[in-house]
Amino acid sequence: RDLMICVGDKEIHIKQGDITAETSDAIVNPANSQLLHGGGAALAIARKGGRVIDEQSHNLIRRIGEVPVSKAVMTDAGELPCKFVIHTVGPVWHGGNNGEAELLAGCYRNSLQLAMEHGIRSVAFPSISTGVYSYPLKQAAEIAVRTVRTFIKEHPEAFEDVMWVLFDDRTKQAYDEAISCAETL
Ligand code: ADP
Numbered sequence: 138r139d140l141m142i143c144v145g146d147k148e149i150h151i152k153q154g155d156i157t158a159e160t161s162d163a164i165v166n167p168a169n170s171q172l173l174h175g176g177g178a179a180l181a182i183a184r185k186g187g188r189v190i191d192e193q194s195h196n197l198i199r200r201i202g203e204v205p206v207s208k209a210v211m212t213d214a215g216e217l218p219c220k221f222v223i224h225t226v227g228p229v230w231h232g233g234n235n236g237e238a239e240l241l242a243g244c245y246r247n248s249l250q251l252a253m254e255h256g257i258r259s260v261a262f263p264s265i266s267t268g269v270y271s272y273p274l275k276q277a278a279e280i281a282v283r284t285v286r287t288f289i290k291e292h293p294e295a296f297e298d299v300m301w302v303l304f305d306d307r308t309k310q311a312y313d314e315a316i317s318c319a320e321t322l
Contacts, residue, residue: 140313144289149282150300151316153309157185159302160218161259163211165248167266168224170203172210177268178304182222186215190222207243209251221257223248227266230273238280241266245284249295259298264308274308278315286319 139152156164156178166182168174172194174183183190193212197204204210209225225248228240244265252260265281266272285299303309 140316142286142316142319144286145293147289147293147296148298149285149289149316150298151309151312152300152302153304153306154302155181155304156261156263156302157181157217159261161261161298161300162219162257163221163223163252163259164214164217164219164261164302165209165263165265166222166224167227167263167268167270168204170206170226172198172204172224178263182217186217186222189213189215194224207240207247209244209247211251211255219261221255223251223260225265227270227272230266230271233273233276237266237272238276241272241277241280242284245281246288249285249288249292249299253292253295258296259300260296261300261302264301264303264312267308274311275315278308278311279318282312282315282319 141148141150167178204226206226206228209223211221211223214222225244227244228237267274267277
């Protein structure tokens with residue numbers, strides 16, 4: 138069962154699935170600073186997208202050195218059904234007193250900002266940082282929902298569709314809960 142909330146006349150959806158199958162204009166890749174797509178969702182995205190993603194990632198890193206935590210960059214999507222991949226670097230969880238929350242919020246803001254600047258109308262997010270990077274799920278879900286909601290309120294015309302595509306039950310449940318309480322976040 139897919140949940141959604143309304144922000145003005147826009148809807149934010151949450152569903153369970155594989156983000157590599159999404160046909161939105163852009164999907165967001167929970168990447169690392171070197172854009173080496175070696176595990177988790179990043180590996181699935183790079184594999185299915187084919188060489189283009191790795192090549193463009195490599196060229197970006199050669200040019201800019203690294204992608205700082207919370208920032209976002211974009212590549213083409215190769216063989217994926219979406220058009221673009223937005224790569225953002227989530228914070229590794231180090232206990233919560235190292236700016237993790239603000240950095241995670243930055244991932245969502247900077248990804249949406251980049252999408253907006255490129256006229257991208259639909260964006261699918263995974264649960265950034267809650268895999269290998271160990272961010273506590275409930276807290277991550279609350280930050281994610283609050284940040285995206287605020288961005289859409291501030292830019293009501295920017296997007297047609299923003300969603301989360303979550304891989305497993307437990308993650309889906311956490312975002313469902315966060316979105317059910319969204320008015321109070
Ligand atoms: P991070 O390093 O930011 O923690 P991970 O890729 O390890 O990123 O995990 C982020 C989330 O993405 C986890 O909830 C993981 O289960 C999920 N995930 C893994 N593969 C996919 C996929 N194909 N589609 C959507 N989500 C995925």
